[in-house]
Amino acid sequence: MSITLSILYLIATITFIIGLKLLGHPETAKKGNLIAASGMGLAIIGTIFLHELEVSNFIYALIGGSILFGAIIGWLIAIKVEMTKMPELVSLFNGFGGASAALIGIVEFGHNLGNTTQIIPIIAAIVIGSITFSGSMIAWAKLNGTMWKDIRLPKYNIINNLFFLGLLIFSAFIVWSNTNSNLIVYGLLLAALVYGVLFVIPIGGADMPVVISLLNSLTGIAAAITGVLYGNMVMIVGGILVGSAGLILTFAMCVAMNRSLANVIFGAFGGDETAPAENGKKGGTIRKTNPSDVAVMMNYSDKVIIVPGYGLAVAQAQHVIHELEELLTKKGVEVSYAIHPVAGRMPGHMNVLLAESNVDYDKLIDMDDINPQFSNTDVVLVVGANDVVNPAAHNDPASPIYGMPILDVENAKSIIINKRTMNPGYAGIENELFFNQKTSMLFGDAKATIQELLSELKGMQ
Amino acid sequence: MTELIDFISKNLQLIYILILAIFIGVEVIKNIPAVLHTPLMSGANALSGVVIVGAILVLLHADPNNIVALILGSLAIILGIINVVGGFAVTNRMLQMFKKKRK
Numbered sequence: 001m002s003i004t005l006s007i008l009y010l011i012a013t014i015t016f017i018i019g020l021k022l023l024g025h026p027e028t029a030k031k032g033n034l035i036a037a038s039g040m041g042l043a044i045i046g047t048i049f050l051h052e053l054e055v056s057n058f059i060y061a062l063i064g065g066s067i068l069f070g071a072i073i074g075w076l077i078a079i080k081v082e083m084t085k086m087p088e089l090v091s092l093f094n095g096f097g098g099a100s101a102a103l104i105g106i107v108e109f110g111h112n113l114g115n116t117t118q119i120i121p122i123i124a125a126i127v128i129g130s131i132t133f134s135g136s137m138i139a140w141a142k143l144n145g146t147m148w149k150d151i152r153l154p155k156y157n158i159i160n161n162l163f164f165l166g167l168l169i170f171s172a173f174i175v176w177s178n179t180n181s182n183l184i185v186y187g188l189l190l191a192a193l194v195y196g197v198l199f200v201i202p203i204g205g206a207d208m209p210v211v212i213s214l215l216n217s218l219t220g221i222a223a224a225i226t227g228v229l230y231g232n233m234v235m236i237v238g239g240i241l242v243g244s245a246g247l248i249l250t251f252a253m254c255v256a257m258n259r260s261l262a263n264v265i266f267g268a269f270g271g272d273e274t275a276p277a278e279n280g281k282k283g284g285t286i287r288k289t290n291p292s293d294v295a296v297m298m299n300y301s302d303k304v305i306i307v308p309g310y311g312l313a314v315a316q317a318q319h320v321i322h323e324l325e326e327l328l329t330k331k332g333v334e335v336s337y338a339i340h341p342v343a344g345r346m347p348g349h350m351n352v353l354l355a356e357s358n359v360d361y362d363k364l365i366d367m368d369d370i371n372p373q374f375s376n377t378d379v380v381l382v383v384g385a386n387d388v389v390n391p392a393a394h395n396d397p398a399s400p401i402y403g404m405p406i407l408d409v410e411n412a413k414s415i416i417i418n419k420r421t422m423n424p425g426y427a428g429i430e431n432e433l434f435f436n437q438k439t440s441m442l443f444g445d446a447k448a449t450i451q452e453l454l455s456e457l458k459g460m461q
Numbered sequence: 462m463t464e465l466i467d468f469i470s471k472n473l474q475l476i477y478i479l480i481l482a483i484f485i486g487v488e489v490i491k492n493i494p495a496v497l498h499t500p501l502m503s504g505a506n507a508l509s510g511v512v513i514v515g516a517i518l519v520l521l522h523a524d525p526n527n528i529v530a531l532i533l534g535s536l537a538i539i540l541g542i543i544n545v546v547g548g549f550a551v552t553n554r555m556l557q558m559f560k561k562k563r564k
Binding site: 016017019020021023024025026029030032033034036037040043044047048051053055056058059062063065066067069070071073074075077078079081083086089090093094096097099100101103104106107108110111212213216219220222223224226227228229230232233234235236237238239240241242243244245246247248249252253256339341344346347348349351352355356361364366 | 487494498507509511520531536537545546555
């Protein structure tokens with residue numbers, strides 16, 4: 001490897017670290033992303049041109065063509081995607097990264113007959129890469145709603161763990177036997193792909209963000225292992241950085257939902273436990289309201305808190321809710337948004353969605369800061385959120401979300417809940433908040449309903 | 462046991478790098494506000510696309526007559542670069558929105 005290339009890799013590695021660091025602060029995040037991206041560009045260009053190999057023009061054309069083709073596709077997806085689809089997108093891209101690592105492993109296995117030191121990273125790249133690929137694809141399909149919610153084979157835990165053990169033994173056997181049979185490696189590839197599917201399929205919808213983050217971390221590890229194969233520092237350090245950062249993020253999410261990682265992977269979530277839900281249904285009658293009543297209430301309030309959920313984004317109501325907030329502020333009402341750490345479909349997702357409609361981020365208040373404020377709030381408007389305001393998390397030990405920190409909206413003077421129907425939320429759990437005496441249900445499509453509320457308010461003095 | 466010591470002495474540098482990189486990753490990410498979790502996740506995701514460097518190396522080393530290696534290598538590059546370009550571009554798009562509100 002030429003010294004220029006080594007230095008280039010060193011620079012790229014430093015940009016990755018600095019980029020990640022800057023991504024951690026709202027002010028510098030954009031710069032951080034650009035710095036890391038330019039480092040990546042350097043590493044890619046350097047790899048193509050600064051080597052000491054005899055390479056035909058045909059190969060160069062193939063590399064250039066592939067990069068151009070993939071870059072255009074990636075760019076188009078990135079500028080076209082709706083912000084509500086972020087979790088799906090991260091999972092899709094992540095799967096591609098994993099697949100790339102697995103493919104490299106397959107090709108290198110063919111080049112590497114009988115060389116023991118290289119076989120371990122090769123096999124590891126194939127196994128981890130394919131698990132991430134198929135796992136991410138299942139996660140993508142689930143989030144996208146194109147797939148049945150969650151499928152659990154009977155005794156899926158035992159099956160999955162035995163399968164995983166089998167996969168490890170199979171891998172160890174290939175390393176130990178030093179085989180050069182392509183057939184066996186394709187078998188391993190297939191087995192790892194199947195395991196990825198088995199791994200993600202039983203995990204419940206609400207836990208998907210944790211899974212995506214975990215898979216993200218795994219892709220980093222796959223990249224690092226591939227780096228070991230080539231003794232390539234930028235791949236090793238870059239991959240490990242993503243791996244450990246992803247793991248930290250995974251744990252942060254688990255904390256936000258009060259679940260252990262093991263519980264997410266091995267526990268059933270909202271699936272079998274129908275008993276507490278039944279109890280919830282007996283909670284009483286619900287009270288319905290309409291936009292003009294809500295408008296009157298809000299018009300005479302001092303303080304309104306809006307609790308946005310994923311349903312708000314699905315209904316594309318971010319813009320009308322922002323208008324509502326502006327109008328109320330003009331009328332002298334104090335308005336803020338209560339953001340649960342896992343509001344939306346992944347942590348921080350709701351911030352992105354509201355930012356898209358120009359909501360000032362000083363108005364987005366984190367759970368810990370807003371919870372004490374509910375008691376002196378006149379009206380809480382919950383739009384398309386459900387599990388993050390479910391009091392069962394506090395007082396029903398039988399509930400699957402028991403122990404999860406929630407927004408204490410029940411402390412407010414009155415609660416308006418906008419939902420399309422009485423269907424339970426994403427996690428499939430009944431919500432006793434709906435039956436609370438202070439609660440009024442405002443049924444209807446979020447966008448249309450808030451629009452109506454807005455025009456009622458405009459007509460008031 | 463001797464094999465283990467042998468392995469460690471041969472890969473000592475690598476082991477140092479792994480351990481230091483793990484700690485850097487943890488330290489850099491620690492205490493990031495929830496606001497930024499989504500962009501961070503997609504940014505980190507773009508970084509894991511560094512695997513594309515390996516995919517390029519595959520093609521550079523490939524025998525021009527080995528069709529399978531050429532196809533798989535090109536596919537690895539395409540998937541990797543989608544991860545890189547798409548990941549950074551979408552992260553940038555998200556962060557742009559955060560910026561805009563600081564009028």
